[in-house]
Amino acid sequence: MNIGDTNKDRTPTLADVARFAGVSTATVSRCLNSPDRVIEETRNKVLKAVRELGYAPNFNARALAAKRTNTIGAIIPTMENAIFARGLQAFQEELGRNGTTLLVASSSYQTDLEEEQIRTLVSRGADGLLLIGYRRDPKVYEFLHRQGVPVVAAWVFDPDADVPTVGFDNFLAMKMLAEKVISLGHRRIATITAATQGNDRASERLRGILAAMTEAGIPENDLSIIETTYGIDEGGVALEKLMTQQIRPSVVMCGNDVLAVGAIAKAKELGLNVPADLSVTGFDDIEIAKISSPPLTTVHVPHRRMGKEAARALLNMVGTTGGRTKILLETTLQIRESLAQHTD
Amino acid sequence: MNIGDTNKDRTPTLADVARFAGVSTATVSRCLNSPDRVIEETRNKVLKAVRELGYAPNFNARALAAKRTNTIGAIIPTMENAIFARGLQAFQEELGRNGTTLLVASSSYQTDLEEEQIRTLVSRGADGLLLIGYRRDPKVYEFLHRQGVPVVAAWVFDPDADVPTVGFDNFLAMKMLAEKVISLGHRRIATITAATQGNDRASERLRGILAAMTEAGIPENDLSIIETTYGIDEGGVALEKLMTQQIRPSVVMCGNDVLAVGAIAKAKELGLNVPADLSVTGFDDIEIAKISSPPLTTVHVPHRRMGKEAARALLNMVGTTGGRTKILLETTLQIRESLAQHTD
DNA sequence: ACAAGGAATGTAAGCGCTTACATTATCTCT
DNA sequence: AGAGATAATGTAAGCGCTTACATTCCTTGT
CATH class of the missing domain: 1.10.260.40 (lambda repressor-like DNA-binding domains)
Structure with missing residues (x-):
């Protein structure tokens, strides 16, 4: 041969x-x-x-010669549930309209894995990167900057960030929901959240609850916190733990809808009536929030717009130095039946 | 400069x-x-x-020189719901164990888009490809063969296929479920399915229902069929259509769990009691099946094993000519409360 | 009819890496 | 100690494409 x-x-x-x-x-x-x-x-x-x-x-040869791939990478924490699906879909659609391809990787909420994925995507020649959340090792941003790869951080809004952010105020959004909860008479509050370590969305949301409590004169220590990985089953397990504690909460505020739906399912399994015996709230307003029974009270996030704006921002930055776009999107309270007045 | x-x-x-x-x-x-x-x-x-x-x-330079990327591509119909998530996760894990990276694209159930993605992935240098379902234009397989890119078709099992398949018998699985349904006294059956055109999983499942009906002496024409795109809302819309027909079904067999959950939600909204007034079944047994209320009777598919086996098959084929692996996985009936005896 | 200028095409030098093959250093055995 | 084998490293030829620059061809104006 x-x-x-x-x-x-x-x-x-x-x-x-x-x-x-x-x-x-x-x-x-x-x-x-x-x-x-x-x-x-x-x-x-x-x-x-x-x-x-x-x-x-041959794409690789082309990329090598042209030093441009018309490809943008996105690293999301997980593909296992629908939290990022809609936003990413919109992101992709907007890129497609510009003849740009999307490369997706998922980090399983692990910092080191994310960093590895960043390197991979960069060495694959991504013209730009979409990252979820802003807080991460400064070295990451340095590296990206050195390589001349523009970045947008989405799902967060931070006017002081070194990179453009397209998102919403996690702190304020959750605080508003917590205020609503408290105004309904709840005092024994619990929360099921993703690990806050290295996850600014989660920690900001947690801060939101605490701030609302403080303002209402409820001691911060009264908040029972359970950290867990995202997942329906995990939400159930967390709820079970919560309900075996000395002081049972009257409301469980979950870090996202997936956890919340899991919590509701488990609560029912335990013979609890939601919301009569226990209120539950979520965050995101994805599809399952509506079909949950009872339907879930949650924070509505404009996922599609966020994805679209992020794509635009990124597209603008390709071939440019820097860029200072900051886009703040509004969230709204989506009141449904899983949250009710508390009466002792 | x-x-x-x-x-x-x-x-x-x-x-x-x-x-x-x-x-x-x-x-x-x-x-x-x-x-x-x-x-x-x-x-x-x-x-x-x-x-x-x-x-x-520089990945591109490396790929160009080495003619190998240690990358495998997968094209799934959708990322919007969890149907493929678990299988793909397992697929990815197994690849990772072999130092191979996964590149995912989604085709939105569109044949032409899928073909485009195949070209893209190939020209990006994928060492192999995972495709969902087997039935597609023979030219696609010819192209892949000419390019020397091995393929595995998953989510289906077809001993006569020209490429390795790793999956289950969609026909038989649905037929078994239909037999169960019929044995519970149901005669007025309806189905909500994905477009069967160019989707062998969907059409096989449909055939399964029809076969069971025929064997039970129920005329095939009695089956009301609604084709729709996958999605919770779409399932609801379809159900509504079904329930405004002259003859109302006593059971709705859905092509997957997502549609089924949407159908249940809508049924409840219409004041119907599931399963007393209407039974509903799904297919896949993804997480939401369990937390649906009532919990969903469905066909359990061993997604994780399927993903893992597909990865192994593909890895074996890289650098090889052809390969004839065919792996048949068992599905099981997952009986829950959304399906009940029918009594007139 | 011819020069000037622009449009269409060709030539060839890389892009950043891998790898066959050549060269040099090191070891083993008698 | 020296031959022969083996290990470590170097040399340089591509991989398949893009693109700056050179060349050729056709317009156009006078």
């Missing part, structure tokens, strides 16, 4: 197409990338050759 | 590392790819240079 394989069976290259069409490789390249810089007759000849040979350009 | 920029500011390359460490580029490359082929002293020198310079290899 050395002499006979002049041309046979190998997947066709740009050069093959050029030879077949009787033009130079430069012309073929131009046909594919800026068709208007080539006269129609030639173009047809080339396109015919492309078809005939079943030619497919 | 022409004379001064000998070295400044550019992101470091292999050659920079080599120069810095005082060795050849080949040695640096070997340090990174097969460390044992290089003596420790040299290796340390090189690794130090790598660290010092903050060197990150």
Whole structure:
């Protein structure tokens, strides 16, 4: 297999197409990338050759030569549930409209894994990166900056951040919900949250609850906190733990809808009536919030808009130095039946 | 910016590392790819240079030179719901164990988009591809074969397929469920399914229902069929349509759990008692099946095992010609409360 | 009819890496 | 101690593409 394989069976290259069409490789390249810089007759000849040979350009070679991939990477904490799905979908759609491809990786909420993914995406030549949340090792941003890869942090809003953020105020959003909860007479509050370590969304939300409590004169220590990984089952397990404590909460505020739905399911399993015996709240307002029974009181996040704005911001930054876009989106309380007045 | 920029500011390359460490580029490359082929002293020198310079290899250049990316692509119909999440997670984990990266794309259940994604993934240099379902334009498989990219079709089992399949018998699984349904006295059956056009999983499942009906002496025409896209809301809309028909079904068999959960929610909204007034079944047994109220009777699919086996099959095939693995996994009936005896 | 200018195409130098092959250093055995 | 084998490293030829620059071809104006 050395002499006979002049041309046979190998997947066709740009050069093959050029030879077949009787033009130079430069012309073929131009046909594919800026068709208007080539006269129609030639173009047809080339396109015919492309078809005939079943030619497919080698992306890696192209990226190497052009130093641009038209690809943007996104690293989300998880694909296992729908929290990021809608936002990412919108993100992708907006990129698509600009001829840019999306590369997704998921970090399983692990900092080190995320850093690895960042390196991977960068070395794959991503023209830009979407990250969830802002707080992370400054070295990460340094690295990205050195590599000249623009970043947008989404799902958070931070006017002081070094990179553009597109998101909402997690602290305020949760605080508003907590105020509502407290105004309904609840005093024994518990929360089920994702690990707050290295997760600014989670920790900001937690802060929101505490702030509302403080303002209402409820000691911060009264808040029972359970940290757990995201997941329906995990929400159930956490709730069970909460309900075996000395002082049982009258309301459980969950860090997201997935945990909340799990908590409700478990509560019912334990013979509790939601919301008569126990109120439950969520965060995000994803689809399951509506179909949960009882339907979930939660914070509505404009996922689609966030995804779209993030894409725009990123697209603007490609090839640019820096960029200071900060976009603050509004969240709204979505009151449904899982939260009720508390009466002792 | 022409004379001064000998070295400044550019992101470091292999050659920079080599120069810095005082060795050849080949040695640096070997340090990174097969460390044992290089003596420790040299290796340390090189690794130090790598660290010092903050060197990150250029993936595209590597792929171009090595003709191998250690990357496997997967194209799933949707990321919007959890149907594929668990399987894909397991797939990814197994790949990870082999130092292979996963690239995911989603086709939104559109054939043409899927074909585009296949081309993209191939031209990105994927060493192999995971596809959902087997039935598609033969040209696709021809293309893949010509490019020398191995494929595995998952979520289906087809002993006659030209490519390895790792999955279960959609027909039989649904037929068993339908038999159970019929044995409970149901005669007026309806189904909410994904578009069967170009979707072998959906059409096989539909065939399963019809086969069970025929065997039980129920005319096939009695089956009300609604095709819709996957989604909770869509399931609800479909159910509403079903319940305004002349003859109302006593059971709605849904093509998957997402549709089923949506149907249940809508049924309750319409004042129907599930399962007393209407039974509902799903398919997949994903998390929401359990927490639905009432909990969903469905077909349990061993998603994790499927993902893992698919990864193994694919890994085995990389660099090989063909491969004939066929793996049939068992599904089981997961009986819960959304399905009840029918009494007129 | 011819020069000037622009449009279309060609030439060839990389992009940053891997790897076959050549070279040099090191070890083993008699 | 020296030959021969083996290990470590170096040299340099690509991988398949893009693009600056050179060349050729066609307009257009006078």
